[in-house]
Amino acid sequence: MNNIRLIARLDIKGPNLIKGIHLEGLRVMGLPNEYALKYYLQGADELIYIDSVASLYGRNNLSDIVKAAAKDIFIPMTVGGGIRSIDDATEILRNGADKVAVNTAAVKNPQLISDIAQTFGCQCMVLSVEAKETIKGNWEVYTDNGRERSGKDVIEWVKYGVSLGAGEILLTSVDKEGTRKGFDIPLVKAVSSAVDVPIIASGGMGVPEDLLTVVNEANADAVAMADILHYNRSNVGDIRLIAKTSGLGVRNYEQV
Amino acid sequence: MSKSEVVVIDYGVGNLLSVQRGLEHCGVKVILTSDPEVILTANRVVLPGVGAFANAMDTLKNLGIVEVLTELSKLGTPLLGICLGMQLLLDESEEFGLSAGLGLIPGRVISIPNQTTSSKKQKIPHIGWNSLNSPHSKSWDNTLLKNNQSGDAAYFVHSFMAVPLDTNHNIAECLYGGHKIAAVIGHNQITGCQFHPEKSGEVGLKILRNFCAN
Numbered sequence: 474m475n476n477i478r479l480i481a482r483l484d485i486k487g488p489n490l491i492k493g494i495h496l497e498g499l500r501v502m503g504l505p506n507e508y509a510l511k512y513y514l515q516g517a518d519e520l521i522y523i524d525s526v527a528s529l530y531g532r533n534n535l536s537d538i539v540k541a542a543a544k545d546i547f548i549p550m551t552v553g554g555g556i557r558s559i560d561d562a563t564e565i566l567r568n569g570a571d572k573v574a575v576n577t578a579a580v581k582n583p584q585l586i587s588d589i590a591q592t593f594g595c596q597c598m599v600l601s602v603e604a605k606e607t608i609k610g611n612w613e614v615y616t617d618n619g620r621e622r623s624g625k626d627v628i629e630w631v632k633y634g635v636s637l638g639a640g641e642i643l644l645t646s647v648d649k650e651g652t653r654k655g656f657d658i659p660l661v662k663a664v665s666s667a668v669d670v671p672i673i674a675s676g677g678m679g680v681p682e683d684l685l686t687v688v689n690e691a692n693a694d695a696v697a698m699a700d701i702l703h704y705n706r707s708n709v710g711d712i713r714l715i716a717k718t719s720g721l722g723v724r725n726y727e728q729v
Numbered sequence: 730m731s732k733s734e735v736v737v738i739d740y741g742v743g744n745l746l747s748v749q750r751g752l753e754h755c756g757v758k759v760i761l762t763s764d765p766e767v768i769l770t771a772n773r774v775v776l777p778g779v780g781a782f783a784n785a786m787d788t789l790k791n792l793g794i795v796e797v798l799t800e801l802s803k804l805g806t807p808l809l810g811i812c813l814g815m816q817l818l819l820d821e822s823e824e825f826g827l828s829a830g831l832g833l834i835p836g837r838v839i840s841i842p843n844q845t846t847s848s849k850k851q852k853i854p855h856i857g858w859n860s861l862n863s864p865h866s867k868s869w870d871n872t873l874l875k876n877n878q879s880g881d882a883a884y885f886v887h888s889f890m891a892v893p894l895d896t897n898h899n900i901a902e903c904l905y906g907g908h909k910i911a912a913v914i915g916h917n918q919i920t921g922c923q924f925h926p927e928k929s930g931e932v933g934l935k936i937l938r939n940f941c942a943n
Contacts, residue, residue, distance in 0.1 A: 475905070476858050476882070513930070518858055518884075543750045549884055549928045569746045571886075571928065594780055596854045596886045640854060671856055694852070724858035724882035726930075 476722040477688055478695035479709055480519040481512035481702055482675060485535060485554070486526050492703050494651035496603070496619035499525065502703050506542050512702060515709035516726040519549045521643065521673075521697055523574065523601075525618045527555025536568045543569030551643070553601050554618075557582075562589050566597070574643050576601040577616040580623050580630075583637055590638025599673075600639035602627060604660055605647040612660055619647040627660070628667050635668045642672050643697065649677030651700055656683055661691035673697050681707050681715040688721055734758045735941060736771035740778075740788045748777050748811065751927030755938045765793045773940065774801060778813030782838065782889070783828040785813055795831065802833050807918045809873075809940050815914065815921030816891050824889050834916045836893035846907030858882040859903035859924075861912050861932075864896065872900050873920050873939040874913060881932045883912065883924035891923065 483505050484491050490505040502508070509520055520542070524535050535552050542550065552565045553574025562573045573593075579586050579600060590598040603619050604612040604627045612627035631642055644664055646657035656677045665672045674687045675697035687693045701707050716723045735752050739745060739761040749759045752775070760767065768774055776798070778785050789795050801808055810818045819830045822838035830838070845851045860880045869875050885903065891911045893899055900920075901913040914921045920940070926933030 475852075475855075478857055516930075540746070543747055545754070547747070547751055547754070547927060547930050547934060549886075549925075566744055567746060569744060569750070571744055571747070571925075596856060596888070597779070641856065669850065669852055671852055694857075725860060725880050726882070 475694070476724050477684070477693070477716060478518040478673075479516075479712060479716075479723065480521055480673060480695055480697045481509070481517040481709065482521045482523065482697040482699040483509060484523050484525045484699065485538065486524075487534070488538075490703070491525060492651065492700055495647055496525070496645075496650050505538055508703065509542050509546055512709055513546045513548055516713060517548060517709050518724060519551065519695070520546070521551045521553070521574065524554025536564060539565065539570050540568040551599055553599070553643070557585070559588055559592055562593065566593065572597050572599050572641070574599040574601040576603060579634065580614060580616050580625065583633065586634055586637040586639055590640065595638050595640030598639050599641045599643050600631065600634040601643040601645070602631060603645045603647050604657070606657075606660070612663075615647055619650070628663055631664055631668050635670050639670065641670055642668065644672055644674055645697075646676040650675070652677055653679030653700060655679055656687040656691070656693070656696075658686060658691045661687055661693050665692040671695060681712045684712060684716055685719050685721065734760055734771070735773045735775060736760045736762060736768055737775045737777060738768060738794060739763050740785070740792060740794065744779065745777060747927045748775060751934065751937050752941065754934060755941045757941045763792050763794065765797045768794060768797050769800060771806060773807045774809070776808065776810045776814035776817065778811065778817060780813060782813065782816060782822040782824040782830070785817060786828060786830065789817070798831055798833065802917070802919055805918045807940065807943060808833075808920070810919075810921040811927070812887060812923065812925060815923050816889060818914070818919060818921045819891055819893070822889065833919050834893055834898055834914055834921065835895060836891060836898070838889050838891050841888060841890050841905065841910065842908055844906070849906070851906040854886055854888040855905050855910075856886045858884055859905065859912070861901040861903055864899045864902050864909075869900065872913070872915060873936045873943070874901055875939060876935045877932055883922075883926070883929040883932055885912075885924045887923060891921065
């Protein structure tokens with residue numbers, strides 16, 4: 474098996490790192506790059522920055538934050554929130570991001586997925602999916618940081634997104650996000666069996682052991698961690714060690 | 730041009746800022762340029778790259794950089810190709826039909842197999858951290874990997890892989906789905922990294938530091 478990636482997720486509002494529950498009730502944690510640098514030094518494999526209000530205000534203000542991070546952080550960075558054109562993507566990539574994550578604008582205009590994939594390569598185009606379980610037992614795609622329903626079925630949508638060139642899926646369970654109750658295993662399993670691109674499971678990691686479940690039972694390729702790290706309930710080094718001793722492949726990392 | 734300057738070829742692809750910041754972290758001044766004359770007189774040159782092989786070659790041709798890179802190899806100027814920039818060093822690539830490369834290191838670029846060696850389906854692109862190992866346990870002493878150890882991990886993101894004709898040009902490889910993939914290749918003063926040293930934490934920074942110091 475390929476190495477599982479341990480990713481720190483930073484949700485941003487204005488200049489601040491924030492954390493909510495079900496993507497709502499946001500609490501200000503502090504300056505994003507202080508957390509980013511801490512996670513880099515703990516051995517995070519990647520960082521994901523999401524501007525949580527960008528769709529609402531029609532802009533993304535992460536460029537400056539990412540540009541500053543690129544000075545002393547040398548791991549891949551994915552940036553999302555409010556990216557609605559090739560120009561927006563170009564701007565964010567020029568400022569040090571390696572991949573862009575797109576949700577709302579892709580739902581409104583799926584052509585954007587192929588445009589980004591063709592211009593920058595599939596590896597650069599992360600389809601961000603906010604999923605919420607319906608009473609029928611399937612999952613519906615939400616946009617605008619979990620605020621708006623789209624009417625789209627998650628499984629159909631990820632298949633379509635991958636056919637258009639999405640190279641990776643950032644799969645956030647709105648139901649589990651911020652609850653510390655573990656990942657939405659049926660959701661991650663359904664998505665990872667529907668498409669062949671890597672899946673980043675996001676939302677619900679309460680204890681390091683949740684990582685083992687989502688990888689072993691639902692075939693996640695990576696996990697995005699926020700609450701568990703921001704509140705110091707664990708750290709990347711300990712999580713890596715637990716993964717390793719439980720037989721999961723993770724990268725060799727020696728703390729400097 | 731001062732010894733402490735590195736030229737990064739800017740031909741409109743990829744995340745150049747991170748390459749620049751990685752090199753600056755190593756204490757050198759970075760000059761981003763597509764000017765053939767500036768590149769020709771450089772002490773050290775980095776060829777970055779993300780995107781498609783044929784497009785990149787066309788752009789380099791149109792900018793008059795292809796001949797310059799051949800000239801640099803004759804001059805013995807240290808050249809570091811990163812990701813697609815590494816693949817361009819070879820003779821040709823099978824990406825979207827056959828396209829000619831720079832021909833500075835003999836060999837070909839082919840697709841990563843979509844099955845593991847145990848015949849399971851495997852994900853393409855290959856995205857993630859993999860350990861570097863020396864083929865035949867050869868020493869890394871005289872290479873850019875000299876301060877790194879076998880097993881150190883670097884960040885890869887690619888769908889194609891380089892296969893040098895002469896296996897002596899393989900400095901490091903990694904395993905993906907059981908397949909050996911060239912991770913670092915080298916010939917005289919030319920080195921190519923399939924992974925991104927500027928995105929591989931301290932392991933990658935060591936490589937950049939060695940490149941800036943040699």
